[in-house]
Amino acid sequence: MRRFGRVLLTIVGLSVCTTALAVDYRFETLAEGLDHPWSLAFLPGGGMLVTERVGRLRLIEADGRLREAPIDGVPEVFVGGQAGLFEVALAPDHHDSGWVYLSYACGTLAANTTCLDRARFDGQRLVARETLFRAEPDKQGRSHYGGRLTFLPDDTLVLGLGDGFDYREQAQNPGNHLGSLVRLTPAGSVPGDNPFVAASEARAELYSIGHRNIQGVVFDETRSELLIHEHGPRGGDELNRILPGANYGWPLVTHGVDYTGARVTPFTELPGFEPPLLHWTPSIAPSGMTLYDGERFPEWRGDLFVSALAARQVRRLIREDGEIVGQEALFTELGERIRDVRSGPDGALYLLTDSAEGRVLRVMPAP
């Protein structure tokens, strides 16, 4: 019945997709020449912080000017392949505390993982930096780190992680952090009500398991829903609604196949595993996600926006009462891989393009 419901939703969604009203918009280039920009955070006094995957944190001043010198105080980052500096996020109390959170790949090619630091940003540099979390165990290679994070209203944060590619079966092992979503206090300790706290063989930081490579994390405050998306292999990219302690099935359950064409698993669903809200097959390679709540595009309010690398677009997920009833491919005319999409405090949508000459774009209503 549940499956039938999803099929019905897909059919309804497709029909909505074809009837979605086009919204006129224009692009403004705020910054360019960034080396694979990965994440964007809006400063309270205007301006933005932007990470570059090569390990730099850049400041776009309130007047829109990109400060030439990178911000000092960034941790030492392992760079290569998918590894590098990932998310930048401001603490909810950043205005008072100055805390800025950075996720990144740490270690060496032979032994690396995902780390989370925080530091105080004084307007010029990062100071008082401390490492809050280091995913365990270290692994080889330069793939699947996750790295997206968001803050929850209960004064905790969640950080998405990856399976390290070669270690996919470990996403089912609660004894490590591979292929999981972890939940931490702002200081990096374990919240007492984490779902795996009582399980002696499990890591207490775990919030959900069975993920391949989480690349988008959004908390919908209106519906009190935590939503994530993750990369599948060839096909099987997923949007998931996170339930504490739930298992999302990778690699036992997926709609994708391996890059070689071989089956990762014969199962697309099994009892005990949470099915995705939707899956993208073939893959779009989702890379970031935002819930738009701005005033400039009233038609888009309440919808999810998913940036995509392979599909070179932003996918708008049209929602009604929290259910996804349609999809719309946006910004395909850019022809660029999009690394991140953000809902700005000014009501505009912001995009990061993924290239060695990456740009920060602002999407505004057409005049």
Add this chain to the structure above:
Amino acid sequence: MTRRWQTLVAYVAAVLDATLLGSIVQTQFNLAALSALGADISFSTRLATTAHDLLGFTPLYGSLVAIMMLGAMPVASVVTRWLGFGAWPIHALAAALGLWGMLLIVDALAPMPTLIAATRSLEGTLAMMATAALGGWGYAILAYFDWDGAAG
């Protein structure tokens, strides 16, 4: 049969042999990893997955094997001629080592650490090398067989 045709037939047979056997073996390694996680893999599911991979996995893998055999079999033939004996084991060994080398090259070039999941472990790599060895062995049988003498 001319020498040239005999070599071509042996090559095609070796590539098919190594590719199909390799596909079947890698499927079993992938399914074994799922079984170790507690999945119940029925015989029909195993059969269907193996058949799927024979269609889905073989185009890419067959290309790699074909390129590898193009290099490994002539080298094995030169070594055999030089030694004057041992065509079967030499060609089997050449194919196995050729596949190992090919995996190293592909993994170095591909963005992911290990392209073929079954070769993440030593056991899986050795099993895949064994299937390539069977292909090389088949090549030697066909390439060195005296068809004209057998015919008559």
